[in-house]
Amino acid sequence: MEQLLREKTAAIVNKLYGTKLSAQEITVNQTAKEFTGDFTVVIFSFVKIAKKKPEDVGKEIGDAILNEISDIESFNVVKGFVNFKLKNEFWNSFLINASRDENYFSFPSTNKKIMVEYAGPNTNKPLHLGHIRNIFIGYSVSEILKAAGNEVIKVNIYNDRGIHICKSMLAYQKYGGNETPKSKGVKGDHMVGDFYVKFDQELKIQIAGLMARGLNEEDAKKKAPLNIEVKEMLLKWENGDSEVRALWEMMNGWVYDGFEETYKLIGCDFNKHYKESDTYLLGKNIVEEGFNKKVFYKRQDGAVCVDLTEDGLDEKVLMRSDGTSVYITQDLGTADLRYKDFEPDQMIYTVANEQDYHFKVLKLVTEKLEKKYAAGINHLSYGMVDLPTGRMKSREGTVVDADILIEEMIRTAKEQTLELGKTENFSETEAEKLYYELGMGALKFFILKVDPRKRMIFNPKESIDFHGFTGPFIQYTYARIQSVKRKAGNTFKSSTPSVHANESELHLLLQLYLYPNIITEAAKNLDPALLANHIYFIAKSFNSFYAENSIVQAETVELKNFRLLLSDFTGSILKRGMKLLGIEVPERM
Secondary structure, eight states, rough: HHHHHHHHHHHHHHHHHHOOOOOOOOOOOOOTTTSOSSSEOOOOHHHHHHOHHHHHHHHHHHHHHHHHTTEEEEEEEEEEEEEEOOHHHHHHHHHHHHHHOTTTTTOOOOEEEEEEOOOOOOTOOOOBHHHHHHHHHHHHHHHHHTTOOOOOEEEEEBBBHHHHHHHHHHHHHOOTTTHHHHHHHHHHHHHHHHHHHHHHHHHHHHHHHHHHTTTOOHHHHHHHHHHHHHHHHHHHHTTTTTHHHHHHHHHHHHHHHHHHHHHHHTTTTOSSSEEEEHHHHHHHHHHHHHTTSSSSSSSSSEEEEEEOGTSSSSSEEEEESSSOBBHHHHHHHHHHHHHHHOOSSSEEEEGGGHHHHHHHHHHHHHHHTTTTGGGGGEEEEEOEEETTTBBOOOOOTTOBHHHHHHHHHHHHHHHHHHHHTTTOOOOOHHHHHHHHHOOOHHHHHHHSSSTTSEEOOHHHHHHOOOOSSSHHHHHHHHHHHHHHHHHHHOOTTTOOOOOOOHHHHHHHHHHHTHHHHHHHHHHHOOOHHHHHHHHHHHHHHHHHHHHHHOOOOOHHHHHHHHHHHHHHHHHHHHHHHHHHHTTTOSSOO
16 A cells, blocks of 8 residues: 555656656655544655645645545645545455465565574673674574565674683683583583683783782783783694694584573574684685785785775774784685575674674775675674673673573563463463563563664563563463454354454554565664564554453454454464564463
């Protein structure tokens, strides 16, 4: 209907006022609550062309559209807006067709292959709240893009080499006592992360001791034995030292096992995992290629650089003077390998906005190298997550651990559910499944309802609530619909309702009708918050409808069937939309 309104309005305006507008230039919105109507055409831009009052232009356009589109019942003009109300028959037809055809909201294939990178953890610590936001955004964007008709490849990159990895390794070598995750009874990523924190703690003690002997802080850091030893270990790794490499493989193996447990717990998946240790050498080859093509140059100190001043940036080092790689080196190699593996039309990097500069450089460098995939590089830049107490710091061990957070969310969901008495007649297995679904639903929705590009503060206490703008509210709405269907005996699908819908029913129908538009917008903007917000509005609209209307005890059989069909269709859209956010909905609670 929106597209039809755009096309008809453009044709009418062109005919009436001698313009050459395209349908894309016409703005059509959902009618604001304070006005009567379903869809609104904005006409401000035509008023000057027509050289008439907005009301007169609106009436001319409204009258013409009323004659052109048979599904429109009436219109009204409010200044520069023409509000159109659709006929009741339109909504009846929509409900019947959409609720009975599982593919009604399916999108045709775009014939595009899109790769989405998300997660991207270091192998020296467990996943934390920052990773959780990254994973939830990346996973949901992948699912939304898939729903919009794209072929999607989900990938991860492990930052598995470098000085930060050696810090955990050296601390384990010195203080680990040959313990293993199995002997300690802990997850491997947690154990390795503890040694990363241990390194920082011991280093601070060494620095403080050297400063007490009269050294300034800078010199103390340089001469601290741990800092000297960790650099030596990195050099040994770079040179392929067998003992260091064996330690590295063992500890990284522990971390991968731990990560897989967490991925499974939060319900995310990948088509392929890449490792920096496999791609940084490929990146060096690409830098060499760029130097030979005279796209890059060598400074006097031997570092290979690219001049990006004409692009509004600066000189960027692509390989250090000693021949070692920097982050951009590895990303050049990874991008090249991924294109060879899958040939995607687009590569989306889900990475925090602290790396905005980095991805501008990556895109510019690949453009200068005339790589086929350069135009498709897209940085999904998201805001950092803070706590009410401030920013998290990994080295100081002040991050919110992902596993502990999930455990806490499930426990809180259990406490609140038991308080409300919502698990009567549940078996223990059914109850535990419900607590998990509510806890994860609360966590995911709280994070995904916020525009990814905005910095956010995470407060777990606000996320689990059966009322308000939360995941559990939507889950409870879905369960309520299933309860209504069970009471009705699920006997309504064979009927063909045709009733005059009231205001609350029409409002709910409109929200359901807009669902595919939201998918399109969310995919276009890489923004799950658009979907999360719309799913909430659907749930809120259903609850208003539920409060104002009798469903099973409706006045007529026809009205009962209509409301049951409307309820059932609402439930299917809630379930479908929440699934794209990675959230399960319980059948009862």
